[in-house]
Amino acid sequence: MTGPGAQTVLVLGGGPAGLSAAYALVQRGLRVTLLDRAASLGGGFGDERQPPPTLLGCHHATWRLLTALEFPPRSPEFQQTGLEFRLPDERIVRYPHSRFPTPLHSLFTIGRFAGLSWSARWRLLSWLEELWEGSSELGTDLEYRTAQEWLTSLGHDVSLQQAIWNPLAQWLTGNGLRMLSADALAGALAPVFLRRSSDSRIMIPLRSPNVFFVEPILDRLRRSGADVRPETQAMQLLYRQEHVTGVRLRDGTVLEADWYVSAVSYRHLTALLPERWLTRFAYFQQISELTPVPRGVVRLVARQVTQAPRLMLLREGPFQRVQVHPKEDGQNLFTLITTDGQRRQADMGEQATQLLQATGLIRPSTEVSLIGNDEDADSVLSLAPGTKVRRPIQTSPIANLLVAGSWTDTGWPANLESAIVSGERCASIISGTPLTAY
Numbered sequence: 006m007t008g009p010g011a012q013t014v015l016v017l018g019g020g021p022a023g024l025s026a027a028y029a030l031v032q033r034g035l036r037v038t039l040l041d042r043a044a045s046l047g048g049g050f051g052d053e054r055q056p057p058p059t060l061l062g063c064h065h066a067t068w069r070l071l072t073a074l075e076f077p078p079r080s081p082e083f084q085q086t087g088l089e090f091r092l093p094d095e096r097i098v099r100y101p102h103s104r105f106p107t108p109l110h111s112l113f114t115i116g117r118f119a120g121l122s123w124s125a126r127w128r129l130l131s132w133l134e135e136l137w138e139g140s141s142e143l144g145t146d147l148e149y150r151t152a153q154e155w156l157t158s159l160g161h162d163v164s165l166q167q168a169i170w171n172p173l174a175q176w177l178t179g180n181g182l183r184m185l186s187a188d189a190l191a192g193a194l195a196p197v198f199l200r201r202s203s204d205s206r207i208m209i210p211l212r213s214p215n216v217f218f219v220e221p222i223l224d225r226l227r228r229s230g231a232d233v234r235p236e237t238q239a240m241q242l243l244y245r246q247e248h249v250t251g252v253r254l255r256d257g258t259v260l261e262a263d264w265y266v267s268a269v270s271y272r273h274l275t276a277l278l279p280e281r282w283l284t285r286f287a288y289f290q291q292i293s294e295l296t297p298v299p300r301g302v303v304r305l306v307a308r309q310v311t312q313a314p315r316l317m318l319l320r321e322g323p324f325q326r327v328q329v330h331p332k333e334d335g336q337n338l339f340t341l342i343t344t345d346g347q348r349r350q351a352d353m354g355e356q357a358t359q360l361l362q363a364t365g366l367i368r369p370s371t372e373v374s375l376i377g378n379d380e381d382a383d384s385v386l387s388l389a390p391g392t393k394v395r396r397p398i399q400t401s402p403i404a405n406l407l408v409a410g411s412w413t414d415t416g417w418p419a420n421l422e423s424a425i426v427s428g429e430r431c432a433s434i435i436s437g438t439p440l441t442a443y
């Protein structure tokens with residue numbers, strides 16, 4: 006519980022970034038008000054139309070938070086799965102699993118990965134070894150080159166890029182190789198595959214993020230005396246000189262606090278800012294230059310064909326990956342993500358069904374029902390060359406305004422880990438105490 010003299014913080018936006026900021030703040034004794042314009046909190050992460058998230062072993066901030074919420078990686082809530090690739094000859098190959106520590110793990114897994122030719126495996130392992138020994142560097146100009154150019158310069162031919170690297174890039178960053186900066190690709194691959202300490206375990210939650218993330222945080226916030234307000238939209242930041250003095254809500258009321266944490270998307274943040282700050286500060290101007298990559302999500306259900314979740318990365322085509330998820334009602338949920346630039350078409354359900362049959366995920370006789378064909382123009386941040394400098398750090402030029410969100414500069418693609426890291430950083434800055442444990 007917080008004391009009466011504690012500093013007050015107003016957190017705008019109750020997605021993963023806002024929730025983790027609010028949780029870390031109440032843990033440190035601050036008085037928090039958390040508001041979200043939606044009726045239920047969780048943002049993109051709590052949205053049932055989105056695919057079940059894939060959590061990676063290297064997402065340390067996520068696991069530290071989930072463990073504090075009593076959902077550690079080994080809890081029955083999560084099931085480990087492997088990565089599968091569909092090759093140009095239609096074969097499905099699995100990225101091998103090993104229990105060895107790295108670098109032995111990489112030698113074992115890459116050495117046995119049938120998705121690469123023997124010579125490609127050998128070249129990749131030699132390059133990784135040089136990288137670990139420090140005799141090879143990733144390069145200083147990677148942020149200004151596309152991932153496609155970079156991989157070509159490393160000798161990875163087009164078919165390898167299409168079969169392996171592009172699906173990996175799409176899965177880890179939401180961006181295809183042609184438009185993605187080489188730096189963003191290397192940054193996304195490093196904690197999963199490229200470092201000595203990489204952790205490529207993939208965990209799929211068996212139930213909705215509301216069960217293991219959103220509700221447990223809300224429960225702890227309420228028990229700590231935080232004021233949680235759904236259906237409360239912030240409309241405008243009020244200011245005096247370079248200081249936020251309050252937030253005007255849709256109903257006209259004004260909320261005031263000592264500190265303000267913006268945990269809304271970049272598009273929503275720029276709409277809240279005074280015009281004067283947008284023209285005066287490069288920090289805010291650069292935020293207004295961030296752009297999204299549209300993507301679509303097609304969802305189908307069928308009676309259960311597997312009890313284990315599966316994650317299959319696809320080469321070029323209308324879909325970049327398919328996830329299979331066992332549901333509590335005895336059905337399987339199939340979620341297919343469209344590649345960037347693919348527009349939603351009326352026959353996406355039919356194309357998805359054909360793909361599920363062609364990959365052997367369902368039999369031709371299996372009856373499937375289309376339950377969703379949604380396009381989300383804002384869901385993924387474009388990580389094109391030159392984007393890195395536009396992603397803001399948490400401290401803004403306004404002393405009592407901090408900025409959180411998966412899209413901020415955390416060193417991660419705009420994913421759940423990035424959202425949580427950004428929220429926790431805001432809490433550390435406000436409280437003046439680094440987060441080591443909850």
Ligand SMILES: Cc1cc2nc3c(=O)[nH]c(=O)nc-3n(C[C@H](O)[C@H](O)[C@H](O)COP(=O)(O)OP(=O)(O)OC[C@H]3O[C@@H](n4cnc5c(N)ncnc54)[C@H](O)[C@@H]3O)c2cc1C
Pocket residue numbers: 017018019020021022023040041042043046047048049050051055056057058059060237238239240268269270273302381384385409410411412419420421422424
């Ligand atoms: C299709 C899809 C698949 C994904 N898959 C994965 C995955 O497999 N693994 C992974 O790690 N990540 C994944 N992500 C990413 C992850 O879910 C998002 O990055 C995460 O939700 C971002 O969190 P956030 O808190 O920054 O923003 P958001 O979740 O967008 O939350 C922002 C919140 O702010 C609220 N808001 C906006 N404007 C206002 C306002 N004016 N006043 C009050 N409230 C406001 C919104 O209602 C929202 O709740 C996926 C995302 C999508 C869209």
